[in-house]
Amino acid sequence: xxxxxxxxxxxxxxxxxxxxxxxxxxxxxxxxxxxxxxxxxxxxxxxxxxxxxxxxxxxxxxxxxxxxxxxxxxxxxxxxxxxxxxxxxxxxxxxxxxxxxxxxxxxxxxxxxxxxxxxxxxxxxxxxxxxxxxxxxxxxxxxxxxxxxxxxxxxxxxxxxxxxxxxxxxxxxxxxxxxxxxxxxxxxxxxxxxxxxxxxxxxxxxxxxxxxxxxxxxxxxxxxxxxxxxxxxxxxxxxxxxxxxxxxxxxxxxxxxxxxxxxxxxxxxxxxxxxxxxxxxxxxxxxxxxxxxxxxxxxxxxxxxxxxxxxxxxxxxxxxxxxxxxxxxxxxxxxxxxxxxxxxxxxxxxxxxxxxxxxxxxxxxxxxxxxxxxxxxxxxxxxxxxxxxxxxxxxxxxxxxxxxxxxxxxxxxxxxxxxxxxxxxxxxxxxxxxxxxxxxxxxxxxxxxxxxxxxxxxxxxxxxxxxxxxxxxxxxxxxxxxxxxxxxxxxxxxxxxxxx
Ligand code: KIV
Ligand code: ZN
Numbered sequence: 105x106x107x108x109x110x111x112x113x114x115x116x117x118x119x120x121x122x123x124x125x126x127x128x129x130x131x132x133x134x135x136x137x138x139x140x141x142x143x144x145x146x147x148x149x150x151x152x153x154x155x156x157x158x159x160x161x162x163x164x165x166x167x168x169x170x171x172x173x174x175x176x177x178x179x180x181x182x183x184x185x186x187x188x189x190x191x192x193x194x195x196x197x198x199x200x201x202x203x204x205x206x207x208x209x210x211x212x213x214x215x216x217x218x219x220x221x222x223x224x225x226x227x228x229x230x231x232x233x234x235x236x237x238x239x240x241x242x243x244x245x246x247x248x249x250x251x252x253x254x255x256x257x258x259x260x261x262x263x264x265x266x267x268x269x270x271x272x273x274x275x276x277x278x279x280x281x282x283x284x285x286x287x288x289x290x291x292x293x294x295x296x297x298x299x300x301x302x303x304x305x306x307x308x309x310x311x312x313x314x315x316x317x318x319x320x321x322x323x324x325x326x327x328x329x330x331x332x333x334x335x336x337x338x339x340x341x342x343x344x345x346x347x348x349x350x351x352x353x354x355x356x357x358x359x360x361x362x363x364x365x366x367x368x369x370x371x372x373x374x375x376x377x378x379x380x381x382x383x384x385x386x387x388x389x390x391x392x393x394x395x396x397x398x399x400x401x402x403x404x405x406x407x408x409x410x411x412x413x414x415x416x417x418x419x420x421x422x423x424x425x426x427x428x429x430x431x432x433x434x435x436x437x438x439x440x441x442x443x444x445x446x447x448x449x450x451x452x453x454x455x456x457x458x459x460x461x462x463x464x465x466x467x468x469x470x471x472x473x474x475x476x477x478x479x480x481x482x483x484x485x486x487x488x489x490x491x492x493x494x495x496x497x498x499x500x501x502x503x504x505x506x507x508x509x510x511x512x513x514x515x516x517x518x519x520x521x522x523x524x525x526x527x528x529x530x531x532x533x534x535x536x537x538x539x540x541x542x543x544x545x546x547x548x549x550x551x552x553x554x555x556x557x558x559x560x561x562x563x564x565x566x567x568x569x570x571x572x573x574x575x576x577x578x579x580x581x582x583x584x585x586x587x588x589x590x591x592x593x594x595x596x597x598x599x600x601x602x603x604x
Contacts, residue, residue: 109352109364110328111345112271112304113144115378116161117151117177118342119332125382132161133168138377139333140172142370144345146199148330151177152191153184159191166195173239175199180229189236199239201271202229206258207246219254227261234266241269243306248274248287256294263295269302269328274317277310277340281320288324304328307343309335314343319351322362333378334386334393346371346392346424354419372425392424399430403438406431410444433480435469442480449477451484461487468565471586476559482567482584494604495544497583497594498522504532512536514593516543533592540596548600549573555591558584568595574603 116132116139119125127135132149139147149165150158166174174195178184180202192198204226211217217225226242233240242262244255259270272287279287284305292298305321305328307314318329335344349366352359375393379386388395398421400406408415409429421429431441442465443458453461464483469475495518504510512535513526525542529535537550551571558565566588570581579602583594 106361106363107327109322109326109348109362110145110302110304111143111349111364111366112146112148112175112328112330113139113142113332113345114148114306114330114342115139115332115336115345116165117148118306118330118338119336119378119382120150121338122336122341122382122384125336125384127381129157129161129164131381133164135377135381136165136169136172138370138374140169141367142374143365143367144172145365146173146175146328148175148177148201150191153178153181153187159187162188162191163194166192166198170196173197173199175201175241177201177203178229178233180204180225182232185229185233185236189233192237197239198237199241200233200237201241201243202233203243203245203273204229204258205245205275206250206255208251209249210246223258223261226258227265230262230265230267239269240267241271241304242267243271243273245273246275247272248279248283249276252287252290252294256291259291259295259301260297263297263301267301269304270298271304271306271328271330272321272326273306273330274308274314275306277308277314279307279317280311280313281316284317285320285324288321288326292325302327304330305343306330308338309340309342312340314341315347315351318343318348319359322352322359333374334384334390336378336382336384344391346375350392350419350424353423368423369425392419396432397421398426398428399432401432401434402436403441406441407438410440433465433469433475434473435466437465437469437475445477445480446484449481449484451481453484453487457487468586472563472565473561478558479565479584482558482565485582493597493601494518495597495601497590497597500536500589500593502532502536502589504535510535512539512589514539514543516540516597518543532589536589536593537596540593540600544600544604546574546600546604548596548603550596551578553592555588566591568592570595570599572596572599574600577603579603 149162152159152162162176176188176192178188188200244258303326305318305326307317331345332342333345335341349364400409405416439462461483495516498515500514502512509528510532511528515524525539527535527538529538554569556567558567565584567584568591572579579599581595581599583591585591
């Protein structure tokens with residue numbers, strides 16, 4: 105029999121508790137609509153007693169969202185419970201989530217209360233909440249650091265008072281997967297009425313184990329997980345929704361007959377929305393949704409992925425809403441990936457030409473972190489020129505500064521010889537062009553000179569376009585390089601070659 109894992113999304117509550125992540129009421133509504141589209145079962149929309157803004161957000165989301173359960177958080181205090189019930193009154197499927205810490209450290213320092221007082225508070229609060237809302241979830245906060253016997257007692261009591269879900273928080277992200285597994289297993293074995301409730305897990309990521317702990321909880325019998333998009337949340341964050349959903353989907357061998365109702369194709373879009381609304385940039389190496397999650401740079405990987413995608417990809421990027429895996433061309437890329445990309449850009453070359461471009465590409469990739477399509481077009485266009493180059497650029501040296509006369513020494517391959525000439529000029533480019541004029545012996549007048557960045561970033565190639573007047577004719581030339589002086593020389597030579 106198939107078993108569903110209820111996805112309880114707390115991006116709007118615990119996620120919003122992340123320092124600096126506060127969202128406006130309109131943003132919360134926009135995100136709630138997307139979370140419903142993503143297929144989350146429960147949306148924890150906020151903590152109504154915390155502020156009028158939170159109240160309004162929960163109330164509005166409760167009145168707008170029809171499919172997902174809308175949940176409001178409350179402490180075990182009458183005011184909190186009444187306020188949460190009011191905020192939820194328009195919800196088609198309301199849930200109230202009440203919480204109370206059960207660990208010794210919280211009892212001693214936070215509450216200064218004994219266990220029996222906590223038990224009485226939990227009992228009264230659950231009973232009251234149950235009268236105001238049909239669906240109650242109870243969280244013994246800091247459960248993973250609580251005394252087991254006391255924890256079992258609290259869970260048994262709140263279930264007896266009508267809690268339908270008991271959520272086990274690893275509030276401080278202290279647990280590790282085996283521990284989480286045995287805690288959930290122990291709860292199943294030791295709480296007599298546990299079959300009347302769904303067990304849930306709520307894991308924080310202080311030690312980077314939130315998703316792993318949540319998954320262990322599922323393997324031990326939890327049937328609900330609390331999570332947030334991109335894993336945002338208090339301190340190091342919560343278990344990330346996309347990681348849990350994709351582990352369950354990808355590792356069917358371990359998560360046999362287990363499924364979630366997440367429409368995984370909406371994952372990427374939701375992640376982007378959360379990132380843009382909160383201003384929290386998704387790290388490039390973040391699992392599932394990071395920029396590099398489906399990008400391959402190493403030549404060996406690229407070659408294999410182009411032959412058979414799953415040699416290096418365990419998930420299909422389309423399944424998370426990313427159009428396709430990305431072959432990032434950089435210094436580790438191989439000839440195969442380059443040829444494929446050139447083909448995609450409309451350049452079909454012989455193997456010999458590809459080899460020539462590949463050599464130039466490697467030199468460029470050493471200078472730049474990433475080689476973009478426009479960089480490749482520039483390289484490819486150089487090779488498609490029908491012109492036989494009479495004079496070719498070899499190198500340039502230039503001295504320039506605020507208080508000195510600029511000078512340039514240019515070396516060319518001209519008439520099958522390597523020749524060098526130097527000149528001074530009004531600026532380094534003028535000096536360079538004068539040196540070339542000396543070598544080639546052609547009188548050329550510079551009509552126009554344009555420099556633009558071919559791609560983005562400080563390491564982008566500069567593309568220089570020049571127009572020269574030679575005798576009575578106007579000729580055009582272009583040249584690209586990460587060094588603007590080199591690009592300038594190449595553009596000038598490109599134009600000269602058309603006339604020599
Ligand atoms: O981390 C936590 O314990 C919580 C509770 C409110 C469930 O967020
Ligand atoms: Zn939490």
